[in-house]
Structures are given as structure tokens and as C-alpha cells.
Amino acid sequence: MTALALARSWRPKTFSQLVGQDHVVKALTHALDQGRLHHAWLFTGTRGVGKTTIARIMAKALNCTGEDGQGRMTSEPCGKCPACLEIDAGRFVDYIEMDAASNRGVDEMAQLLEKSAYAPSNARYKVYMIDEVHMLTNHAFNAMLKTLEEPPEHVKFILATTDPQKIPVTILSRCLQFNLKQMPVPLIVEHLEKVLAAENVAHETNALRVLAKAAQGSMRDALSLTDQAIAYAAGKVSEEAVRGMLGTLDDAYLIRILDSLISKDGATLLAIANEMGERSMSFSLALADLSSLIQKIAAAQIVPESVLEDWPEAAEIRRLAAVLSREEAQLFYQISITSRPDLSLAPDEQTGFAMTLLRMLAFRPGNDSPNAPRSGGSPPVGNTPKPIAPSALAVSASVRSVPIPISASVAPVPAMAAPADLSPSSADRPDWHALMRQLPFKGMVQQLAFQTELQEWHDSAAGVRVTIVTPMPQLASDASVGRLADVLSTHFGKPVKVIIEKGAVEVKTVAKVDAQIHQEKRQNAEQMIAQDPFIQQLEREFGATVVGGSVKPL
Structure with missing residues (x-):
């Protein structure tokens, strides 16, 4: 006789x-009671x-008649009446399970709804269970709207x-709507222990932890994997057998990898990758396990009590948390999770995994690499690269009608300050240009502030009266002017009244100063590009020309 799968029998x-x-x-249960x-x-x-x-239990609860046939609807179905037995066996005529993935059209839905009008054959309620209901077409959803809102009294829908x-x-x-939670690993392990004890199957708790983690929150997957593990082990379900079946790493490999990274032992890292390849392990799962272990280490560094005593690797996690720096743990975690998608792009997964380990070895927080100078030290002797100027230019050149982008370094242009106001009556006037840049303006208020020029500044004990000129009065709404006054009042610690006048301005607004600075930087950039030896060589040898207006200081 064929044994029933654990996922079905349990x-x-x-x-x-x-x-x-x-x-x-x-x-x-409260609703039923x-x-x-x-x-x-x-x-x-x-x-x-x-x-x-849950849908099947609900169908039994709604239709249970008790052992004596006189029972009422209950939250504890007896499991012995005809309704309970037939629902468990999958042959109860008034419990209809429909797979929306294969019956997704409007015709199938119309047929189902047409039958719902008839009373149950031999039950209290006719229960329709529609699985994967999101697969229905829009027309099918529309067809069921009215019936779903006001079904016959004898019909219940479970989606x-x-x-x-x-x-x-x-x-x-x-x-x-009820959102069912994913099963946590400890809960799956507890249930699997109960199942295997009842099935008289010897097992190791760590093996069940591996199975529970591989199930990814699904109890059915955990039971199916346990069935597979029982067949694979042909005896005791051990951690070694389960890892061999799943192709996953044991913690010893992960600890060796981290120890090799700490000791900067590249040879051992490559040897570990080769060992994993010989055992046909899953390198994608290996990176997932490695990132999970690093996460536990990083958590232990911040919250030591997060390490649970029943973890087999608890002692190693505490040791590695003390040896690794917090920055290294964060960097290793980031590399491990971002490298998983790259495995499919590598020549083979083993090569991609080995490169991931070498990447962890090559990079260190704080630019700590063999060729990078340490903070406060001298640069390495040899071919030291020339420093790059703070400003760069994007240039487009045209060679045989094909535009080619070219990057060049250009000396920075010093920012031009606003002309100083030297009139005797305004010795205490603020630098309006610098003030507008300093204060926290946003949106329309910032646009107004950048398009103004200070005309008068009267400061007294009672407050400040400011008269400013703008060529764009459309920006000076009551709300914008009020916000400008509020920010100035907060900054100076006294009431500030702002008076707006329309008129022409000199080159003293933030916007005009910025435009003039940008124009001078652009002219300087164009001059530098024209004198660049590489550009001149392109022009001589290829007949290239710099596209007009394409030089833009960055």
C-alpha cells in the first residue's frame, strides 16, 4: 500500500x-460560536x-451535524458525521472547490453562479471555495460582483x-479579509519534531532547522521536504544528509569563509569555493546563508542579547562579532546580497561565488586597500596619478558626423561675490546675496528670495524694515512675502517687515550672480577645451570639431 504524503496525512x-x-x-471560532x-x-x-x-474546516464547521445527527453549526466539528467525513474525503457534494487558474473565464463563473441559486442537496450551507482567485479575468470578477454582495442565504463564499x-x-x-502569516522557523521545527516522533523517525534538531529554513515560511513545503529527507537518509534524518540533499552549506563552511576573510587568506577562500563545487552545492543558497550569518553577527555587535542560546552557532557568532568590525560586517553583508543576482551573469556559478569572496577580500571600509594611502599617511611611491581638478567638463566632439563624448579636467573658477555696498548710510546692512543663500528658503519663497535686490535696510529696537526690489513681481504673493518675513524674523530675533517694489535690478540678486558665475565658468571651460592637446590632436588627425554649445561645466 502506498504511504500517504506527510503534507496530506498531517x-x-x-x-x-x-x-x-x-x-x-x-x-x-468566535463568529461560529x-x-x-x-x-x-x-x-x-x-x-x-x-x-x-481553513476553508475545509470552515465547510465542516458550517455543516457539521454531530455524531447523533442532531448537532448544530459549531467551531469544533466532530469529524465523524457524514458531512465531516465526506469533506475530509473530498466528495461532499455541497462543498465545491474551484481552481481559478484553470477556470478563470466569465463562462465558468456564470455557470458556477447559476448553480448557486439551487438549495444544498444534503447540507446546511453550500460552500464555494475559489482558490487563486486573483487569476480570474476582469469579466469574471464583474460577473460575480452582485452574487458575492448578496448571495442566497444558503451560500457561503471562501476565496x-x-x-x-x-x-x-x-x-x-x-x-x-484575513492575512495568513508565514510560518517562523522555530514553529516549523516544533511541528516537524511532533510529526517525526509520531512517525517513529529518528532525527536531529539541526536537520529540522535546515528543512524549516529551506521551506521559507511554508508548512506544506516543510513537510514535503521532510518526506524527501526521510527517503534520502534511509534512516535517521541527520543534518549532513539534509544538507547533502538540499545542496546547502553547513555552518562550518561559513565560519571558515569569515575566518579567511579576517585573516586575508585568499588561497583558503578559493579552496573553499572549489570544495563546494566538488560537492555540487548551491552557490546562490550559500550566499543567502552567508548573508544570514553576517546579519546575526551584525545584530550581535549592536544587541548582544539577540544571540539565542539554542543556536548551534551561538558561540561562533559571538566570537566573530568581537573580531569583525561593524563596518566590515555591514560591507560583507552588502556584497553578499548584491552578488546573488550576478551569479547568473558569471561564466559559471562557482566563478561568480569565488569573485564575490575575492571582492570581500579586496575591499575594506575606509578605502583600506593595498594601493590606497591610509589616513594621515604618505601616498605610495611610484606612478602617482595626477590629482583631478574639482570641476569637470562634459564635451561632445563630432568625428565623421559621429558625436563622441569626451571628459576633461579644468581648473575651477572661483565664485564671484556680490559687489559690496560701501555707502556710509548702510554700514550695518547685511550681505543680502550671502543672506539669501544662508537662510532655509524653499519653493516659491526661494525663487522670490533669489530674484531680489536690497534697496533699504532700517534697523531699530522695535524691528527691521526692509525694502527690496524684484523684476518679477509675480513671485511676490502675500504668502511668499509673509514666509520671507517670518524666516528673516527668526534669523534676526526681532520682527522684520518686508516691502516689495517692482523695478530693474543691478547684478546683485542671487540669480544674476549665479548666471554671471556660470557664464564665466563656461567661457573658461571653452577656452581650456580649445587649448587641450588631446582635443587639438583629434581635430588634426580626424577632422573632429567640438559641437557648439556642448561644453558644460559640471
Whole structure:
């Protein structure tokens, strides 16, 4: 006789047997006990967390008649009445499971809704369970809207999906929505221990931790992997057997990798990559495990109590947390997670993994590399590169009608200050240009501030009266002027009244000064480009010309 898969034989049959979904169980059992039932429920969550299982338990709870056949709707189905037995066996005529992935059209939905008008054959409620409901077409969703909102009294709808974002809001608003959680690793391990103990299968707890981590939050996947591990091990489910089956690294490899990075031992790193290749390990999973271990180390550096005593690698995590700097842990973590997508671009995964380890070895926080000078030290002797000027230019040249971008270094142009106001009556006047740059203006207020010139400044004990001129009065709305006055009042610590006048200005506004500085920098850049030996060589040998207006100081 063929053995039933663990995921099927250990499927929960009552709410009390459900694992990890207490928030959903609590709401549904209260509703059933109080008789306050909605007509449609939507269960969302990743695969293998119990959506279909809860739907079947709900169908039994709604239709259970008890062992004596006289029972009422209950949150604790008996499991022995015809309704419970037939639902568990998958042959209850009034419980209809529909896969929306293969029955997604409007015709299938219309057929289902047409049958819903008829009373149940031999049940209290006719229950429709639509799995992966997000796969329905828009026309199918539209067809079910009215029935879903006001179904017959004998009909209940249970919808399930792994992608609720694709369900129209008109459907969501007609359902009670429950989000099923992913199963945490400790909970999966606890359940697997219970299952294997009942199945009389010897096992190691660390092996179950590896299986639980590989299941990625799905209890069904964990049970399926456990079935596979039992067959693979042909006896005791050990950590070594499970890692061999999954192609994952054990912690010893990960610890060796980090120790080699700390000691800057590149030869050992390459040897570890070769060993993993010989054992046909998954390099993508290896980087995932490595990033997970580094995360635990980084957490231990900040929050030492985050390391749990029941972790097999707890002692090594504490040791590495003390040896690695916080910056190194952050850098190694970043490299490990960003390198996983690159494995598919490498000649082969082993090469990509080896390059990831060498990248961790080559880079250090604080530019600590063999060819980079340390802080406060002298640069290395030899061919020292010339310093690059702070300002660079983007240039387009045309060679045989093909524009070529060229980069060149240009000496920076000193910023031009606003002309100083030397009139005797304004000795205490502020540098308006510098003041407008300093204060925290934003949006329209900044535009107004940059397009003004100071005309009068009267400072007294009672406050300051400022008269400014702008050529753009459309910027001077009451709100902008008020905000300008508020910022000035805060800055000077006394009331400031701002008076706006329309008129021409000299080259004293921030905008005009900036424009003049930019123009001088551009002229200087064009002159430097014209005198550049490389540009002159291109012009002589290839007939190249600099595209007019393409020189832009950066």
C-alpha cells in the first residue's frame, strides 16, 4: 500500500490542530460560536500556510451535524458525521472547490453562479471555495460582483489567493479579509519534531532547522521536504544528509569563509569555493546563508542579547562579532546580497561565488586597500596619478558626423561675490546675496528670495524694515512675502517687515550672480577645451570639431 504524503496525512482537520494562525482561528471560532457569520471570506498568504485547510474546516464547521445527527453549526466539528467525513474525503457534494487558474473565464463563473441559486442537496450551507482567485479575468470578477454582495442565504463564499494586490477593490470590499502569516522557523521545527516522533523517525534538531529554513515560511513545503529527507537518509534524518540533499552549506563552511576573510587568506577562500563545487552545492543558497550569518553577527555587535542560546552557532557568532568590525560586517553583508543576482551573469556559478569572496577580500571600509594611502599617511611611491581638478567638463566632439563624448579636467573658477555696498548710510546692512543663500528658503519663497535686490535696510529696537526690489513681481504673493518675513524674523530675533517694489535690478540678486558665475565658468571651460592637446590632436588627425554649445561645466 502506498504511504500517504506527510503534507496530506498531517493536514489539520480542526481549528485546534492549526499551527501558526491563531489570529484567524480566534476570529472564525468566535463568529461560529456567536452565530455572526459573514457570507464571504478572503484568505491571503503565501503557499502552504493553510488557506485551503481553513476553508475545509470552515465547510465542516458550517455543516457539521454531530455524531447523533442532531448537532448544530459549531467551531469544533466532530469529524465523524457524514458531512465531516465526506469533506475530509473530498466528495461532499455541497462543498465545491474551484481552481481559478484553470477556470478563470466569465463562462465558468456564470455557470458556477447559476448553480448557486439551487438549495444544498444534503447540507446546511453550500460552500464555494475559489482558490487563486486573483487569476480570474476582469469579466469574471464583474460577473460575480452582485452574487458575492448578496448571495442566497444558503451560500457561503471562501476565496483564497497568494496575490491580493491583483484582486479588484470591489471584490475586496465585499469580503472579510484575513492575512495568513508565514510560518517562523522555530514553529516549523516544533511541528516537524511532533510529526517525526509520531512517525517513529529518528532525527536531529539541526536537520529540522535546515528543512524549516529551506521551506521559507511554508508548512506544506516543510513537510514535503521532510518526506524527501526521510527517503534520502534511509534512516535517521541527520543534518549532513539534509544538507547533502538540499545542496546547502553547513555552518562550518561559513565560519571558515569569515575566518579567511579576517585573516586575508585568499588561497583558503578559493579552496573553499572549489570544495563546494566538488560537492555540487548551491552557490546562490550559500550566499543567502552567508548573508544570514553576517546579519546575526551584525545584530550581535549592536544587541548582544539577540544571540539565542539554542543556536548551534551561538558561540561562533559571538566570537566573530568581537573580531569583525561593524563596518566590515555591514560591507560583507552588502556584497553578499548584491552578488546573488550576478551569479547568473558569471561564466559559471562557482566563478561568480569565488569573485564575490575575492571582492570581500579586496575591499575594506575606509578605502583600506593595498594601493590606497591610509589616513594621515604618505601616498605610495611610484606612478602617482595626477590629482583631478574639482570641476569637470562634459564635451561632445563630432568625428565623421559621429558625436563622441569626451571628459576633461579644468581648473575651477572661483565664485564671484556680490559687489559690496560701501555707502556710509548702510554700514550695518547685511550681505543680502550671502543672506539669501544662508537662510532655509524653499519653493516659491526661494525663487522670490533669489530674484531680489536690497534697496533699504532700517534697523531699530522695535524691528527691521526692509525694502527690496524684484523684476518679477509675480513671485511676490502675500504668502511668499509673509514666509520671507517670518524666516528673516527668526534669523534676526526681532520682527522684520518686508516691502516689495517692482523695478530693474543691478547684478546683485542671487540669480544674476549665479548666471554671471556660470557664464564665466563656461567661457573658461571653452577656452581650456580649445587649448587641450588631446582635443587639438583629434581635430588634426580626424577632422573632429567640438559641437557648439556642448561644453558644460559640471
